[in-house]
Each structure stands twice: as structure tokens, then as C-alpha cells.
Amino acid sequence: MGELQDIYGRGFKTLRVSLLSTCNLGCIYCTMGSEDEIAYDHRPQTPAARFIELIAAVHAHTGLKTIRLTGGEPLLYRELEAVISGIKALGITDIRMTSNAFLLERSAEKLQQAGLRSVNVSLDAMDANTFFAMTRRKQLPRTLQGIEAAIDAGLEVKINSVIMRGKNHDEVLPLLEYAFEHKVPIRFLEVMSMGHLFGKAGQYLFTQQNMLDTIATRYSFTRLPRKPSATANYWQTAQGDVFGIIGNESAPFCQDCNRLRLDAEGNIYGCLSSNNPIALNGSESSGELNEKLQQAMHQKQSLHFVGSELSMMHIGG
């Protein structure tokens, strides 16, 4: 079994698998969304058996322990239960998903039974009009029902809220109240300069500090120690509630990034911002697979130490 590491000592623990690239929402910060009702998209999807074959090869070579299913919108993937149970049958028990929850109410229990452990749900507003402005879909109640069904099904749930200045920055406190009331951890995300927002996200950037200042108008809180390789920094309020912030732009976490990505075409990538797909076929020799995975590891953002300061060469997504 190979120990993957890049020149900065960053390892590999989590594979993010993009099951498909279509979506049934049209979030204004994301390029995956469409104005069409993609839920009725009949284009062929990559079979679950193919994903399992590729994941099995990576697992056998690296001892991979954590998979996160994402997309596009993973709940639009028709063989979702099969892919989850197939991953579980490989011996990987930490199976997570990131979803908009639009279709979660009807599937939460089945997915939990298939082996899904947790779901991170995107929720950017508690106000119906702002929800529509952010997602181009009117059905905030469906998302909330999806979250509540996931909690009832015994899934671990976290909320992801992308905050954009001038669009939904006044939703920070209402989202926080909802999360505290339902005892669900929430992370606020700085908007990333990627996709159609590449080079243009600055005007919408509501920084980690802006979010903390907003939360401080209602709560007092203290910072919790950062867990290694965590996307978020966490704080705890005086009442004991916890919230996180993913400072993609102002406090990136590239220094101990431990993930690789697999797309629906069977390409592996080292970084959110990589443009160089590395095709896997699942039947590589151990040496060939090692070479491809190492190549992917080297796609991660370069880190340069200037004195004790850590800075990135390129700030990608």
C-alpha cells in the first residue's frame, strides 16, 4: 500500500467524487446550475459499477478511508444507493455527501441504510425571496424539509452557507438561529473566485472577519482549536453553540489539504483549481496507479514559506 505525499508533506485521506456535473438549482456563485429543470435530464450517467471499480483501485493502493460524494447535485444520480452500498462493501465506512437537499426528504432514510454517514447541505438564506435570488429556485421549504428528514434518519448533518456581500450577507444571523435551534453545525463560506466568478468575486467577498463582526452583534464567542486538514475554523458561543467559517479566500487551508478528486469521466485531480485531468482506467499496475496519484498530488497549490509566513502562489478555489 503506497503512502502518498507531496513535497510539502501533504498526504491523502479523502476522495471527493463528483458523480455528475448537472444540477437542479442554479446558485449564482456556481457554474453547475442551470435554468433548465435538469432533474428530467436523460443524458447517460456514469454507471455505479464504474465508480466502484475506480474507487476500489484507489482504496486498494492507498487504504483510502473517507469518500465524499458531490457533483453537480448527487441526489440527481440515479444509482446513488448502489454507489453508496458498493463503496461500503469495499470496507470504506466513512461515506459523506454534499447536497442541496432539494430531493433529500424522500431519500434520506434509504441513503442512511445504504451506508451514508453524513450530509453537508447548502442553505444560503432563510428568507424565501433571498433563497430564490441565490438559487433561482423558489422552494426553500423543500430544502428545510430535506435537512429535517436527514436529521430524523440519523444522518450527521452540517449546513454550508455561501455568503455574498450585497446578496445575502444579512442572512448570517437568521441562518445561525436556524442552525442553533435545530442543533445542526453551520459553516459560513467565503465566496470563491472560481468558474464564472473567476477574478470577479472580490465585489461579493464577505470575509471571515465580516462574518465574525456580524455574529458579534448578537453573540459572544471564543475560537476553538483548528483540527488538522479541516476546511473550517470553528467558534463556540457563550451558550455552547458551535459555528464554523470556511475562509476560502482570506484564510485558505491549502497548507494541510489532504484530498484528491475524481470526476464522472474517471479523471483524477489534485486540486480544485487543476485544469489537467489524469485519466484512471482502474486496471493500472500498482506502479502506474502510484505514478498517476503522485502526479495528482503535485497539482495542489504550491506553498511558499517567507520567513514564518505561509502564502500561496495562486489562490484558486
Ligand SMILES: Nc1nc2c(ncn2[C@@H]2O[C@H](COP(=O)(O)OP(=O)(O)OP(=O)(O)O)[C@@H](O)[C@H]2O)c(=O)[nH]1
Ligand atoms: N479550496 C478548497 N475549498 C474546498 C475544498 N473542499 C471543500 N472546499 C470548501 O469547503 C466547502 C464545504 O465543502 P464540503 O463539500 O461541505 O466538504 P468539507 O467541508 O471538506 O467536509 P467535512 O469537513 O467532512 O464536513 C466547499 O463548498 C468549498 O467552499 C477544497 O478541496 N479546496
Ligand SMILES: C[S@@+](CC[C@H](N)C(=O)[O-])C[C@H]1O[C@@H](n2cnc3c(N)ncnc32)[C@H](O)[C@@H]1O
Ligand atoms: C458545487 S456544490 C456540489 C454539491 C451540491 N450541489 C451542493 O450545493 O451542496 C459543493 C459546494 O460548493 C460550494 N460552492 C460552489 N461554488 C462556490 C463558490 N463560488 N464559492 C464558494 N463555495 C462554492 C457550494 O456552496 C457547495 O457547498
Ligand code: SF4
Ligand atoms: S446546488 Fe450545488 S451544484 Fe447546484 S448550483 Fe448550487 S452549488 Fe452549484
Ligand code: SF4
Ligand atoms: S485549493 Fe487546492 S490545495 Fe488548496 S485546499 Fe483546495 S484542493 Fe487543496
